[in-house]
Amino acid sequence: MGMSWAYGTPDDAESVDVIHRAIALGVTFFDTSDVYGPFTNEELVGRALAGRRDEIEIATKAGLVVEDYATRKIGRDGRPEHIREACEASLRRLGVDVIDLYYLHRVDENVPVEESVGAMAELASEGKVRALGLSEVDVPTLERAFAIHPIHALQSELSLWTRGALDDVVPWCAQHDVAFVPFAPLGRGFLTGSLTGDTTFDATDFRARNPRFQPETLTENQAIVARVQAVAERIGATPAQVAIAWVLAQGDHVIPIPGTKRLRYLEENVAAADLQLDAGALAELDALPEPAGSRY
Numbered sequence: 001m002g003m004s005w006a007y008g009t010p011d012d013a014e015s016v017d018v019i020h021r022a023i024a025l026g027v028t029f030f031d032t033s034d035v036y037g038p039f040t041n042e043e044l045v046g047r048a049l050a051g052r053r054d055e056i057e058i059a060t061k062a063g064l065v066v067e068d069y070a071t072r073k074i075g076r077d078g079r080p081e082h083i084r085e086a087c088e089a090s091l092r093r094l095g096v097d098v099i100d101l102y103y104l105h106r107v108d109e110n111v112p113v114e115e116s117v118g119a120m121a122e123l124a125s126e127g128k129v130r131a132l133g134l135s136e137v138d139v140p141t142l143e144r145a146f147a148i149h150p151i152h153a154l155q156s157e158l159s160l161w162t163r164g165a166l167d168d169v170v171p172w173c174a175q176h177d178v179a180f181v182p183f184a185p186l187g188r189g190f191l192t193g194s195l196t197g198d199t200t201f202d203a204t205d206f207r208a209r210n211p212r213f214q215p216e217t218l219t220e221n222q223a224i225v226a227r228v229q230a231v232a233e234r235i236g237a238t239p240a241q242v243a244i245a246w247v248l249a250q251g252d253h254v255i256p257i258p259g260t261k262r263l264r265y266l267e268e269n270v271a272a273a274d275l276q277l278d279a280g281a282l283a284e285l286d287a288l289p290e291p292a293g294s295r296y
Helices: 012-024 040-049 080-094 113-125 139-146 169-175 215-220 222-235 239-248 263-274 279-286
Strands: 029-031 057-062 064-068 073-076 099-104 129-135 153-157 179-183
Touching: 012 040, 012 263, 040 057, 040 080, 057 080, 057 129, 080 099, 080 113, 099 113, 099 153, 113 129, 113 139, 129 139, 139 169, 153 169, 169 179, 215 222, 222 239, 222 279, 239 263, 239 279
Parallel strands: 029 057, 057 099, 099 129, 129 153, 153 179
Antiparallel strands: 064 073
16 A cells, blocks of 8 residues: 555655565565555556466455545445446456455445445456455454355454454454454554654655644654564564564464565565564563554
8 A cells, every 4th residue: 555555655666676576575465455546556566466476466455435536535335336346447457367355445334244245256256356355344244244255354453552353353253264464563654663753744644644643642652662672672673573573473364464665674574474472572562551542
């Protein structure tokens, strides 16, 4: 997402380099959505992965639409006809014959989830998608969807400062053999320790309007980062690597997708897969204080 949407000015050339380097480092799973851009991120991913289809798996999503380009106001559209049209368009932009994992990006409050998932199930039966996923839903919604078609992945936010999914959704996924795919495992950059109370954001950056990234909350939340940094220094890692390793430690079915558009951060993030946190470090991280500010 950050390569095309919500995190400052895009640099497509560097983004392609990052994707190519990720493949060289052993990354095989790439996550995008039609709403990122909108549409331009799928085109970017399609260009970057051209000729590498047998090496990778692609996840994309439908169900969010930009209603106002000037303000980037986003709405929801889970109608079966929209999902079918969106899938066909995503296939064209990505330049592929089949999407490996297709998510309903958000449930449309005006459309029963059974109808949306039913349309996705038809796409699967036609061979246009291989597996179905949902994003940001609760357990009852998961169960309703599961009654229509197997759900293979649930994508929601999970990090050291956003832990709500651990209460019920992550355990449910483990019990039902569903991958849990956390977005923003680095707290949208906050958990890297690179942001201070004086940090400002470009108007095109989503964080400029996010409650946790206002000067007063950024300052208050430095207590969280300080403790993450202390763990990182003790074990010889970076705060970002500690944050990712903690997410990975929540279960074998937990597959975080740290986003970056910089080569140096890609290398750092990938190295976190080899970091094993001991019981003491995990206990210290589990005891971090609650963050100041809501996540949206």
